[in-house]
Structures are given as structure tokens and as C-alpha cells.
Amino acid sequence: MTLTIQYIESAFIKYNVLYFNGLLRKPIFKITNSKNRLGTLAIKISPFGTKSHTLSVSKYYDRTEKQYDNTIIHEMIHLYISQNDIIDNGSHGRRFKAECARINKYGWDLSRTTDISGWKLSEEAQKRLDNKLSNATYEIIVYQMYDTDNTQFIFKVAKGKALNYYNHLKYKCKAVKVKYFKSNDNIFESLPTCRCRIRGRRIDKNDMVYKNYMI
Secondary structure (H helix, E strand, C coil): CCCCHHHHHHHHHHHHHHHHCCCCCCCEEEEECCCCCCEEEEEEECCCCCEEEEEEEECCECCCHHHHHHHHHHHHHHHHHHHCCCCCCCCCCHHHHHHHHHHHCCCCCCCCCCCCCCCCECHHHHHHHHHHHHCCCEEEEEEECCCCCCCEEEEEECCCCHHHHHHHHHHHCCCCEEEEEEECCHHHHHCCEECCCCCCEEECCCCCCCHHHCC
């Protein structure tokens, strides 16, 4: 489904009556493209001690109405705790879990986290990713240090940093072998991008993903 601010607001009104006796004050609603946070509740406290809340829901994944509603209710529990100044022993502490258990009796799947493995991206997010990958040029360095088993390391370099890393490995670390190349292969998307320190991923001849890029 296509997520809209109007949908989030109508769901909020509905579940406020059903599960919170209509007592929750309406926050600001926001839609994000977050990959890692399905929903968030941001809290701002003014110099006078008053709170304002922003309830955000991500449209990064292709979700059903119930999956979206599950996220909205999750953030409404955070809102309930904040607006009532309830002290909990963590952001998803005992009081939060108790509220989840209370509302889960009505057929929901509220918990501290949600397993998103296998979830499809929304059509919009997939288009953005495809466009990013089609225009990407990854700068990659592979190197081997002094060892006997031909273990090598591979990492992705931030733009403009390749020569610095290459020289550092070649002349300061005295690596046995160093290779630098550019590629549009999207298998490099998941590699960490090194900007100030080396975080190489270990590879060897048995590696099923990067073995063809070994030195």
C-alpha cells in the first residue's frame, strides 16, 4: 500500500480510541525513507519543560496495512509513556513490554524489534536503489599482508581517498600485494566505505562473493 500522512493520522485516531481511551495528544506525523527504523518517536523538550512529539513511519519497505499499523501502535505506546511521564527501565523496558502484551491480545504483533529479513522494498525505494547502483562507481582496494595462507582483504574507498590508502598500504604497512580498481558491480554495495581507517573484509580462495577479485 502507499503510505500517506492522512493514513497515519487516521490510524492514530482509530487506535487512540481503541487502546488508549482517546487520551493521547496528537503528535506531528512524518514519513521517512529509513532502511533500519520502521518507526520512531522523536521527543523535544522546550526550555520551559514542555514536550513536543514527532511520530515517524518509514515507507522504505512494501508493507501491508496491518504491518504499518503495527508500527504506528508501537510508536503510540512510546507516546503514551512519554506524555504520561511514566518511568521505565529502558526505551523498551518493562512498562513498554506490558503495554505490548495488553494490546497484543487483540491480534497484534508488538515487540521491541521487528524481523525485516526477506521484506521487499517499496516500489519507490527499489527505483532509488536501482538508480543509485546503475550510476555507482565503486573504488575498491584489495591487499595482502605477510602471511602464508594467501589471505587477502578487500574494502570500498570513499571518493578521493584511494591514493592515500594505496600509498599507506604499499609503503607504510609494506603490504605484500595491493590492487586498486573501479567497478559498477553491485556486490560492492554491502562493503563498508572506509573514510579514515581501514576496515578490510577478509577473503580467500573459498570466498563465494569476492574471490574473483583477489590479487
